[in-house]
Amino acid sequence: MRTANEILAALGSEDGRRDPMPLFAELHRIGPVCRLAPGSSPYAVVVNGYDAAQEALKDTRFHRLLSADPNPKELVLRRLGGSMMFRNEPDHLRMRKVFQAVLTPRRLTGFEPVVDALTEELLDELGKGGADRKVVDFVDFAYRLPITVIGTFLGIPRSDLGWFRDRTQRIDEYLDLGGKAPEKLAAANQAAGELNDYYARMIAERRIRPRDDLVGSLVHALDSGTSGIDEQELIDNLLVLVNASFVTTMNLLTNGLELLLNQSRLVDALRDDPGLASDCVEEILRHQSSVQLISRKASTDIELAGETITEGSLVLILPGAANRDPAKHPDADTFDPGRDDLQHLSFGAGPFYCVGAALARMEGRAAFAQLFQRFPGLQLAGEPVRSRSLLLRGHQSMPIRMG
Numbered sequence: 323m324r325t326a327n328e329i330l331a332a333l334g335s336e337d338g339r340r341d342p343m344p345l346f347a348e349l350h351r352i353g354p355v356c357r358l359a360p361g362s363s364p365y366a367v368v369v370n371g372y373d374a375a376q377e378a379l380k381d382t383r384f385h386r387l388l389s390a391d392p393n394p395k396e397l398v399l400r401r402l403g404g405s406m407m408f409r410n411e412p413d414h415l416r417m418r419k420v421f422q423a424v425l426t427p428r429r430l431t432g433f434e435p436v437v438d439a440l441t442e443e444l445l446d447e448l449g450k451g452g453a454d455r456k457v458v459d460f461v462d463f464a465y466r467l468p469i470t471v472i473g474t475f476l477g478i479p480r481s482d483l484g485w486f487r488d489r490t491q492r493i494d495e496y497l498d499l500g501g502k503a504p505e506k507l508a509a510a511n512q513a514a515g516e517l518n519d520y521y522a523r524m525i526a527e528r529r530i531r532p533r534d535d536l537v538g539s540l541v542h543a544l545d546s547g548t549s550g551i552d553e554q555e556l557i558d559n560l561l562v563l564v565n566a567s568f569v570t571t572m573n574l575l576t577n578g579l580e581l582l583l584n585q586s587r588l589v590d591a592l593r594d595d596p597g598l599a600s601d602c603v604e605e606i607l608r609h610q611s612s613v614q615l616i617s618r619k620a621s622t623d624i625e626l627a628g629e630t631i632t633e634g635s636l637v638l639i640l641p642g643a644a645n646r647d648p649a650k651h652p653d654a655d656t657f658d659p660g661r662d663d664l665q666h667l668s669f670g671a672g673p674f675y676c677v678g679a680a681l682a683r684m685e686g687r688a689a690f691a692q693l694f695q696r697f698p699g700l701q702l703a704g705e706p707v708r709s710r711s712l713l714l715r716g717h718q719s720m721p722i723r724m725g
């Protein structure tokens with residue numbers, strides 16, 4: 323049996339990135355919390371058991387941590403570190419409240435027809451691109467849907483939407499396991515600077531020409547002194563909100579299409595009953611978690627699944643492994659949207675639970691409800707290529723024919 327250190331090293335390899343699931347199974351055989359040899363890794367333990375991962379995610383004594391330096395000089399760390407995503411209480415809640423106030427269930431429900439219509443429009447374009455049995459890349463659609471949805475929600479002009487993909491990718495690559503090489507840092511710093519300037523300009527424009535979109539209402543709250551955050555914090559949170567919203571959802575769509583096309587009976591069932599899309603989305607998220615790595619730092623000594631995690635230790639939580647824990651899900655490796663218990667940790671848990679979960683679910687439902695009705699003969703036209711990211715599990719390309 324390999325040690326947890328050996329398994330973690332294998333996770334970072336080409337094969338591990340492509341298919342981490344057998345490695346997760348090895349971790350489960352060791353235990354729900356696997357200790358790493360002292361000094362061998364920045365992390366003290368890996369948390370892979372479902373209950374242990376849920377407990378760790380909910381426990382605010384496990385702090386979020388982006389950099390050991392509280393005042394980092396690197397721009398990417400300053401921008402990300404200024405957002406709720408990498409903050410602890412009380413700052414985290416102060417910022418989160420601002421976005422929860424605008425991402426209300428009522429506003430989101432009202433947005434559902436817009437998501438359906440955008441999905442229809444983008445599927446039209448996909449269909450046009452794939453006319454005459456031309457091969458098209460599903461990843462392009464999977465990018466355009468979530469970026470168009472968040473862009474429409476925030477009030478980002480359509481013509482700007484293509485610009486975000488590459489910048490976000492550079493930041494995500496830096497955040498990935500093994501992504502701290504100097505050239506990756508330089509690329510991420512540059513992207514963070516460009517994104518910062520974009521949102522600063524957007525805020526300035528709303529002041530000159532007030533608009534009734536999400537950024538307009540956030541700027542209004544900022545200027546009336548009622549938002550509880552300052553301008554730089556608004557910029558940092560917008561940057562993280564947009565970044566967090568589309569690669570994750572893009573991965574949900576590509577992971578999902580690959581899984582569904584491997585089971586033609588599910589494609590037939592979805593085509594006959596688009597209402598099944600909801601359970602399919604949950605099972606896709608469980609089976610292929612879009613986010614695979616979450617780091618925390620113990621702010622005090624903490625007991626987790628019988629292990630003592632000492633103050634200051636770093637823990638690596640693996641939601642994708644937790645979702646495949648055989649103690650939680652019988653037959654965990656089988657993709658089965660009909661299973662009784664569709665619970666997963668793919669949106670995190672507790673106080674940091676994803677603020678965009680409802681929106682992501684809405685997009686997944688709209689896409690899978692419409693896709694096979696629209697293109698009943700849709701099929702893969704070549705081998706899908708997985709992205710190299712371990713942090714964000716998805717695809718680089720997925721050639722398809724519309725039938």
Ligand code: HEM
Pocket residue numbers: 379386406407408414418472562563564566567568570571574611612613616667668669670671673674675676677678679681682
């Ligand atoms: C399938 C799609 C998505 C997945 C799998 C996902 C996953 C996650 C996870 C695991 C976390 C918790 C991170 C932690 O505990 O440290 C999180 C937080 C967050 N997500 Fe998502 N997300 C998705 C879509 C979205 C969307 C569409 C948005 C924006 C509209 C969004 C915005 C955020 C933000 C702002 C946070 C930070 C919340 C906080 O710090 O309290 N996400 N997401």
